[in-house]
Amino acid sequence: MDRAATGVPTEGQAEKVIAQLREALGTRELIGQAKGILMVTRGVDSEAAWAVLSQASQDSNVKVARLSRAICSLVAGESPDSDDPALRAAHQLLRGTPAGVTRDELAKKRDERAEARDHAAEFVAGEGSESVAEDTASD
Numbered sequence: 001m002d003r004a005a006t007g008v009p010t011e012g013q014a015e016k017v018i019a020q021l022r023e024a025l026g027t028r029e030l031i032g033q034a035k036g037i038l039m040v041t042r043g044v045d046s047e048a049a050w051a052v053l054s055q056a057s058q059d060s061n062v063k064v065a066r067l068s069r070a071i072c073s074l075v076a077g078e079s080p081d082s083d084d085p086a087l088r089a090a091h092q093l094l095r096g097t098p099a100g101v102t103r104d105e106l107a108k109k110r111d112e113r114a115e116a117r118d119h120a121a122e123f124v125a126g127e128g129s130e131s132v133a134e135d136t137a138s139d
Contacts, residue, residue, distance in 0.1 A: 027065040034068035037075050040110045041094060060089035
């Protein structure tokens with residue numbers, strides 16, 4: 001029986017699908033890194049970072065994965081081809097970030113924001129438990 005008739009892919013088709021899946025996984029990771037960079041540099045959440053990234057992709061007519069690769073390259077200190085439209089779009093997205101900001105500096109900013117959130121959560125939790133203690137003491 002013919003494989004096409006049974007829906008079973010040929011070896012070549014299967015290899016092509018596997019290669020496409022591997023590329024998709026790598027692209028997803030790259031886009032995630034670019035979103036993280038935008039979250040830190042712009043102080044936005046994941047959804048807003050995606051909105052900024054996808055809008056810049058449309059505005060510059062550059063695929064999101066290519067733009068993400070350019071963002072990651074700039075932050076890593078690599079100097080890709082300056083005539084690349086993806087690089088120009090990446091520069092525009094990171095314009096608010098001083099040139100030469102390293103991953104360590106971005107990580108430090110992220111950690112500082114996380115620490116501030118943790119302190120705020122501890123403060124709120126501490127206030128809540130104090131009010132419960134006061135209510136219990138007055139009973």
